[in-house]
Amino acid sequence: MxxxxxxxxxxxxxxxxxxxxxxxxxxxxxxxxxxxxxxxxxxxxxxxxxxxxxTPQFIVDAAAAALRDPANYRYTPAVGLPVLREAIATKTLRDSGLEVEASQIVVTNGGKQAVYQAFQAVVNPGDEVLLPTPYWTTYPEAIALADGIPVEVFAGADQDYKVTVGQLEAARTERTTVLVFVSPSNPTGSVYTPEETTAIGEWALENGIWIISDEIYQNLVYDGARAVSIVEAVPDAAAQTILVNGVAKTYAMTGWRVGWMVGPKDAITLAANLQSHLSSNVNNIAQRAALAALTGPQTxxxxxxxxxxxxxxxxxxxxxxxxxxxxxxxxxxxxxxxxxxxxxxxxxxxxxxxxxxxxxxxxxxxxxxxxxxxxxxxxxxxxxxxxxxxxxxxxxxxxxxxxxxxx
Structure with a gap:
């Protein structure tokens, strides 16, 4: 041989x-x-x-109580506890003006996982994603991980760091499929006016572009401003918008790692399937704490x-x-x-x-x-x-x- x-x-x-x-x-x-x-x-x-x-004590107390409940010692639905998803649906209607079903929500390990999964759900290789700049440092990396191409659209201090429809249109090509919209903004703190939000939402709707709207700071506004959700400003845009949010910033819960994404059922199903393999369900104790945050006193x-x-x-x-x-x-x-x-x-x-x-x-x-x-x-x-x-x-x-x- x-x-x-x-x-x-x-x-x-x-x-x-x-x-x-x-x-x-x-x-x-x-x-x-x-x-x-x-x-x-x-x-x-x-x-x-x-x-x-x-973190407010009533939230901590809810987590402590959850620790004593054996139901929280086991796997739960990968998309999140049903009672928490219902509470998120209530918050979304109250603060974003959008009525959704619990089936349109996935609870994630912090807002960052929601951002990652949102791009994975709607971006294909070579797709261009319009990224208003200055941007949160994670966005371009999450786009790249989805094999997309971030296209920066810069607005300086003279524009209060807010891009215009004219700038977005100038950056749009046949390969443009997604727009990132963040108001209030990280890193600038800028808040788009209702009129600016409406104009951008209508432009995206007209051009058939997905919107990923990060609303993690929507409750932290000042001087009488209101961060109007793009789906409230342009209700028809909800069919092509994924909202990203969480309890981290409003409730001082950064370490609890509970976020969520809300969107059309087809996109949310893809994200849910991904999460079922990626991480499964979020820690049940943290989910119970998030439920308390959303439904408890807001003082x-x-x-x-x-x-x-x-x-x-x-x-x-x-x-x-x-x-x-x-x-x-x-x-x-x-x-x-x-x-x-x-x-x-x-x-x-x-x-x-x-x-x-x-x-x-x-x-x-x-x-x-x-x-x-x-x-x-x-x-x-x-x-x-x-x-x-x-x-x-x-x-x-x-x-x-x-x-x-x-x-």
């Missing part, structure tokens, strides 16, 4: 798709700030999009919103005192997104930053303040600061910036 020649050993290869995905820039900066804090450095971090409040969440409003006015006013910084007034979320191009190309403590990435590094090194550079969200020349931190720290951090740039 002829001996078979040994097969040559091929080098191990990792996934090209995952190798192209970058780590979340916001989490990276936050982790660096926390490491410096652990090392004893007096760092003040504006990096994380995370409320500093404790504390309103107190959170009022506190955010106070901090918003404080940070905007103080940042505006820095020469070279332009600060649009955000009407939602808990971020401020100053245009800092006026600080670039100038010498600060013998260093001359030319990008917002270099500027952010300078700020951390010189005054121990952590901010996220604009490169994480689109073009350079901007910084994102979260004001979801204590009032004293917030003011101290801005004063360090004022001192640094007081030359």
């Amino acid at each position: 002829t001996e078979r020649a040994p097969l040559s050993r091929r080098p191990l290869v990792l996934s090209n798709k995952l190798s192209a995905i970058a780590e979340s820039a916001t989490l990276k900066v936050d982790a660096k700030a926390k490491a410096l804090l652990a090392a004893g450095r007096p760092v003040i971090s504006y990096a994380a999009g995370e409320p500093d409040f404790s 504390e969440p309103e107190e959170f919103r009022v506190a955010f409003d106070r901090r918003r006015r404080l940070i905007v006013g103080e940042l505006a005192k820095i020469d070279g910084v332009t600060v649009p007034n955000p009407l939602g979320a808990f971020y401020v997104y100053p245009d800092v191009r006026g600080l670039l190309g100038r010498e600060w403590r013998r260093k001359t930053p030319t990008t917002s990435l270099e500027l952010a590094d300078l700020i951390l090194e010189e005054v121990e303040v952590a901010v996220v550079p604009g490169e994480a969200f689109g073009p350079s020349g901007y910084l994102r600061l979260s004001y979801a931190l204590g009032d004293e720290q917030l003011l101290e951090g801005v004063r360090r910036l004022q001192h640094l740039f007081s030359a």
Whole structure:
């Protein structure tokens, strides 16, 4: 018998798709700030999009009670507890003006999983996804994971970071299939007016474009603003819209990891099938906590919103005192997104930053303040600061910036 020649050993290869995905820039900066804090450095971090409040006690109590119920020790439907999906349907009607059935809802492990699954459900290889810019750092990566092509549509501080129908139309091609719509915005805090929302919704409807609308900050608005849902502004658009939401921001529940997606049954079925293989059901205890959040008293969440409003006015006013910084007034979320191009190309403590990435590094090194550079969200020349931190720290951090740039 002829001996078979040994097969040559091929080098191990990792996934090209995952190798192209970058780590979340916001989490990276936050982790660096926390490491410096652990090392004893007096760092003040504006990096994380995370409320500093404790989850309301009645929500924690509901979770504690759920721990004692053996029904929560077992698998439950992958799409979420029926009672929670009903509560989400009630919230969607109340806050987004859209009447849906529980069968149109999938409960996910945080809003981030809902975003991922939404793109997976409606994007095919080579599809172009219009991405208003500045954008949340996860969107382009989630689009790429669905084999789509993100097409950035930039709106600067002069437009309050809000894109127009004219800009979207100029970016549209025959390959355009999806639009990302976020109001209030992360990272800018901008809120589209009802008229702007209507115009964009009608444009997407007319051109047969899917809308993925992230409404995670819809209850955090200020100065009498209201984040009108695109499906409320244009009811017919509901047939081609997926809404993404969750309890993380409004209820200070970032670590509980409960989000959801709402949409047409055909798209939701695809997302449900994916989740059945990807993660199955969300932790039952966390789902029971989310149910309590949506159906319980809203007093504390309103107190959170009022506190955010106070901090918003404080940070905007103080940042505006820095020469070279332009600060649009955000009407939602808990971020401020100053245009800092006026600080670039100038010498600060013998260093001359030319990008917002270099500027952010300078700020951390010189005054121990952590901010996220604009490169994480689109073009350079901007910084994102979260004001979801204590009032004293917030003011101290801005004063360090004022001192640094007081030359």
